[in-house]
Amino acid sequence: MNFSIIKRTLGWILIFEAVFFLVPLITAAVYREREFFDFLMSMAICGSLGGLCLIGKPKNNEIYAKEGFVITALCWIVMSLFGALPFVFSGSIPNYVDALFETVSGFTTTGATVVDPNVGVEVLPRCILIWRSFTHWIGGMGVLVFLIAFLPLSGARNMHIMKAESPGPVVSKIVPKVRTTAKILYIIYFGLTLIQFIMLICGGMSVFEAINAAFATAGTGGFSIKNSGFADYSSYIQIVVTVFMLLFSLNFNSYYLLFRGKFKEAFTIEVRTFLIIVAAAMALVTLNVFASGTIESFGGALKHSAFSVASIISTTGFATEDFNLWPSFSKAILVLIMFIGACAGSTGGGIKVSRLLIMGKSAGNEMSRMLHPKRVKRVTMDGRVVEDDVVRSVHSFFIAYLLIFAISLLIVSLDGESLTTNFTAVSATINNIGPGLDMVGPMGSFTNFSWWSKLVFIFDMLVGRLEVFPMLFLFAPGTWRK
Amino acid sequence: MNVIIVGCGRVGCTLAEKLIEDGGNSVTVVDMDSVKVQELTERFDVMGVVGNGATHTTLLEADIKSADLFIAVTNSDELNLLCCMVAKKEGDCQVIARLKSPEYSEEVEYLQDELGLALVINPEYAAAEEIARILRFPAAIKIEPFAKGKVELIKFRLPEDSHIVGMSVKDVMIRYKCDVLVCTIERGDDSYIANGDFVFEAKDIVTIVASPKNAKEFFKIINYKGHSIKNAIVVGGGVITHYLCEILDRSGITLKIIEKDRKVCEELAGLFPACKIINGNATDKELLLEEGVKSAGAFVALSKHDEENILLSLFVQEVCQGKLITKINRIDYDNVLNRLELDTTICPTHITSDVILRYVRSARKTRGSNIETLYNIIPGEVEATEFIIKERSLIAEKPLSMLRFKENVLVAAIYRDKKVIIPRGNDVIQAGDAVVIVSKRTGLHDITEVLR
Numbered sequence: 001m002n003f004s005i006i007k008r009t010l011g012w013i014l015i016f017e018a019v020f021f022l023v024p025l026i027t028a029a030v031y032r033e034r035e036f037f038d039f040l041m042s043m044a045i046c047g048s049l050g051g052l053c054l055i056g057k058p059k060n061n062e063i064y065a066k067e068g069f070v071i072t073a074l075c076w077i078v079m080s081l082f083g084a085l086p087f088v089f090s091g092s093i094p095n096y097v098d099a100l101f102e103t104v105s106g107f108t109t110t111g112a113t114v115v116d117p118n119v120g121v122e123v124l125p126r127c128i129l130i131w132r133s134f135t136h137w138i139g140g141m142g143v144l145v146f147l148i149a150f151l152p153l154s155g156a157r158n159m160h161i162m163k164a165e166s167p168g169p170v171v172s173k174i175v176p177k178v179r180t181t182a183k184i185l186y187i188i189y190f191g192l193t194l195i196q197f198i199m200l201i202c203g204g205m206s207v208f209e210a211i212n213a214a215f216a217t218a219g220t221g222g223f224s225i226k227n228s229g230f231a232d233y234s235s236y237i238q239i240v241v242t243v244f245m246l247l248f249s250l251n252f253n254s255y256y257l258l259f260r261g262k263f264k265e266a267f268t269i270e271v272r273t274f275l276i277i278v279a280a281a282m283a284l285v286t287l288n289v290f291a292s293g294t295i296e297s298f299g300g301a302l303k304h305s306a307f308s309v310a311s312i313i314s315t316t317g318f319a320t321e322d323f324n325l326w327p328s329f330s331k332a333i334l335v336l337i338m339f340i341g342a343c344a345g346s347t348g349g350g351i352k353v354s355r356l357l358i359m360g361k362s363a364g365n366e367m368s369r370m371l372h373p374k375r376v377k378r379v380t381m382d383g384r385v386v387e388d389d390v391v392r393s394v395h396s397f398f399i400a401y402l403l404i405f406a407i408s409l410l411i412v413s414l415d416g417e418s419l420t421t422n423f424t425a426v427s428a429t430i431n432n433i434g435p436g437l438d439m440v441g442p443m444g445s446f447t448n449f450s451w452w453s454k455l456v457f458i459f460d461m462l463v464g465r466l467e468v469f470p471m472l473f474l475f476a477p478g479t480w481r482k
Numbered sequence: 483m484n485v486i487i488v489g490c491g492r493v494g495c496t497l498a499e500k501l502i503e504d505g506g507n508s509v510t511v512v513d514m515d516s517v518k519v520q521e522l523t524e525r526f527d528v529m530g531v532v533g534n535g536a537t538h539t540t541l542l543e544a545d546i547k548s549a550d551l552f553i554a555v556t557n558s559d560e561l562n563l564l565c566c567m568v569a570k571k572e573g574d575c576q577v578i579a580r581l582k583s584p585e586y587s588e589e590v591e592y593l594q595d596e597l598g599l600a601l602v603i604n605p606e607y608a609a610a611e612e613i614a615r616i617l618r619f620p621a622a623i624k625i626e627p628f629a630k631g632k633v634e635l636i637k638f639r640l641p642e643d644s645h646i647v648g649m650s651v652k653d654v655m656i657r658y659k660c661d662v663l664v665c666t667i668e669r670g671d672d673s674y675i676a677n678g679d680f681v682f683e684a685k686d687i688v689t690i691v692a693s694p695k696n697a698k699e700f701f702k703i704i705n706y707k708g709h710s711i712k713n714a715i716v717v718g719g720g721v722i723t724h725y726l727c728e729i730l731d732r733s734g735i736t737l738k739i740i741e742k743d744r745k746v747c748e749e750l751a752g753l754f755p756a757c758k759i760i761n762g763n764a765t766d767k768e769l770l771l772e773e774g775v776k777s778a779g780a781f782v783a784l785s786k787h788d789e790e791n792i793l794l795s796l797f798v799q800e801v802c803q804g805k806l807i808t809k810i811n812r813i814d815y816d817n818v819l820n821r822l823e824l825d826t827t828i829c830p831t832h833i834t835s836d837v838i839l840r841y842v843r844s845a846r847k848t849r850g851s852n853i854e855t856l857y858n859i860i861p862g863e864v865e866a867t868e869f870i871i872k873e874r875s876l877i878a879e880k881p882l883s884m885l886r887f888k889e890n891v892l893v894a895a896i897y898r899d900k901k902v903i904i905p906r907g908n909d910v911i912q913a914g915d916a917v918v919i920v921s922k923r924t925g926l927h928d929i930t931e932v933l934r
Contacts (some may be wrong), residue, residue, distance in 0.1 A: 173529050176510050387516065
């Protein structure tokens with residue numbers, strides 16, 4: 001294990017975090033809020049600790065798969081540990097575990113909150129609100145990808161970091177160089193965020209609100225700065241947000257291909273399947289909600305159903321309506337699409353459409369092999385063979401994911417909340433969505449859970465964002481053996 | 483530069499590594515074998531495409547349209563040619579093909595002109611040329627010609643009984659008044675760029691720059707026992723051997739070739755009647771002794787297997803005083819090989835990647851100078867680069883002692899008006915000169931990079 005390079009990367013992460021604090025710092029200065037000094041202090045702590053870690057040259061720059069995983073997991077943990085400081089310093093969320101929950105929820109683009117629903121988020125200072133939204137934006141594309149794009153980190157093996165941080169079963173480059181690939185992804189990300197910001201401004205949102213909403217949508221996060229979420233905004237804004245939630249849950253490589261004029265290649269089977277699932281879920285929920293009379297106008301039913309489906313499947317977690325009150329069929333659909341999640345290579349969470357496709361196809365192959373034992377069949381996607389290694393890793397991902405889900409559910413159940421609450425709470429955190437049903441519904445919060453449950457949720461959120469393995473390797477004894 | 487490499491074998495792999503190290507190159511590798519492609523993309527920062535490099539779908543996927551250079555180095559000559567033709571049609575790029583078979587080697591010019599190939603590389607022929615050079619001048623481990631052969635870079639191992647052992651570089655130069663320049667010294671795993679105070683030790687591997695005539699004199703002066711070779715035993719009748727026979731035909735060196743395969747033997751015997759072809763297994767000790775390995779002037783191990791070559795050379799080293807040349811294709815274990823003191827080793831893969839890299843670098847136009855030749859003195863550590871100096875270069879028209887060079891940089895030779903100057907402090911570089919720079923900084927693109 002190359003400890004010196006790990007230390008160095010962690011140092012850079014802290015320095016970057018100090019730079020990230022500039023955003024709330026400037027906000028606090030603009031609105032003349034006293035939390036300015038809390039952010040300044042957090043910034044000083046991160047900056048000086050980061051600087052300390054950068055002293056001395058690393059003996060070697062080699063990053064192998066093992067280091068890639070460990071660096072990724074540790075970076076996210078360290079970033080969250082320090083990102084929680086301003087919440088505690090400012091007294092907005094005085095309890096450190098709560099503050100950590102909120103920060104991890106931010107970075108992992110979950111959007112689950114511990115702010116008491118009876119108090120609401122509107123009492124929080126604006127600099128704290130923007131820090132919450134900004135953590136979504138940083139976490140969406142991944143801070144290490146950012147590091148690769150803009151830092152002279154060692155050469156070829158950076159791919160191991162990118163693989164560990166980027167969502168999806170296979171991570172491929174779109175251009176030969178890792179660094180250029182990372183830059184292109186960030187440019188797409190930044191561009192889309194900017195377009196959404198402008199469109200929200202056109203819809204009459206204030207600059208502050210638009211920035212927050214754009215950050216939270218881009219990262220498919222879900223922190224809102226209003227107690228009522230998006231319920232009070234105009235239909236135009238709700239539709240814009242719906243569209244952008246879906247846009248950010250498509251594979252970013254597709255945008256690059258579209259840009260290069262390769263329309264056929266851009267609409268991969270994953271993107272097509274995702275769009276079909278979205279359309280079907282929206283139609284079913286609309287009909288169900290309209291027929292049951294929960295929402296009386298068809299237009300309203302369509303709008304709210306579309307918003308909720310997009311919000312859940314993109315793993316954002318915004319709300320315009322309390323879907324807790326919808327009929328069971330609609331709730332069942334929403335819970336099911338929680339697990340499907342977005343496309344690989346997007347900012348969204350969940351199991352990912354491509355994994356489900358691979359698992360479905362491989363299950364089909366197995367069945368046909370039972371009928372024709374000599375039959376040779378391989379899993380293909382977009383006319384290409386999916387290597388057996390990938391199929392195997394998708395299967396083990398799924399098993400590990402289910403195990404973590406089960407264990408988390410058991411521990412959380414000790415708190416004594418209802419099964420629906422516990423099940424959807426674990427699902428909402430491990431899939432990085434945010435709201436679930438019952439107590440943790442769109443208008444609820446995680447505040448009533450005990451501290452150990454919150455720690456479990458924190459772990460689940462990181463597991464979900466980093467896709468299981470990096471977090472598990474941290475606890476494997478073999479990883480740390482010299 | 484956007485480079486596409488078709489074929490992820492040893493040559494392709496080394497090339498990808500070198501091009502990435504060189505900086506500024508975006509490399510895409512193409513191969514039919516997905517395992518090989520994956521291995522490469524994991525080791526280096528390159529993009530991998532699985533598919534047949536001769537189909538235009540695969541090439542489009544590898545983005546041939548924006549490629550500047552296309553290199554086909556698969557195992558098959560025909561496939562390489564086909565790849566290059568398709569690439570030429572699809573994209574606007576320079577194409578380089580590897581051709582190893584002797585049939586095509588006679589048609590290189592035709593192929594280059596008619597198919598528009600920028601460069602044809604023949605690793606086996608290049609290796610044979612290098613072997614021939616060394617057989618003619620056996621004191622050296624390696625000889626690399628610069629400035630069209632007027633200057634040579636010669637690498638040799640200092641024998642224990644040489645009387646310059648224990649003397650400093652400056653003393654040797656003053657005492658023997660010879661016009662050579664000591665460039666680098668390798669001792670164990672370390673390498674040094676020589677300065678005047680460096681003291682020679684036995685078994686050092688020394689690299690000098692000199693004209694061929696001066697080099698011969700230098701070896702006479704330092705009492706290096708290097709007699710000319712009259713006969714050599716070659717193990718293996720592969721393509722390199724074939725070329726070697728061609729090059730050494732009527733050169734006064736008679737070759738004895740030991741080859742297992744009777745058919746190959748008969749073919750060689752038909753083509754080169756002057757060579758003695760022995761049909762037998764070279765790993766048979768008795769056979770080697772019977773064929774007079776003890777009195778052979780040189781022993782060249784060119785069999786297919788690196789291990790066999792190394793083992794044979796180690797055995798022959800025990801019984802024979804002659805020159806040893808060992809072909810080694812895998813290059814991962816450089817330091818171990820160095821410790822074995824195998825005398826000369828030849829690596830066709832390295833030769834190939836050097837040639838291509840030289841082409842890539844010189845293709846990048848620089849303002850003040852152009853790279854003419856490039857040679858790895860110590861792979862990955864020390865390079866010798868020959869620049870052609872253009873007008874208005876920062877380095878020109880000033881005495882060398884006035885220029886501030888970076889550390890570990892040496893101006894090794896200046897070639898002007900068909901004369902070689904071994905530079906001293908008050909020499910001046912002029913526009914139009916060919917200048918050989920030896921430096922520990924690898925990947926030079928412009929001569930001004932060596933200045934502070």
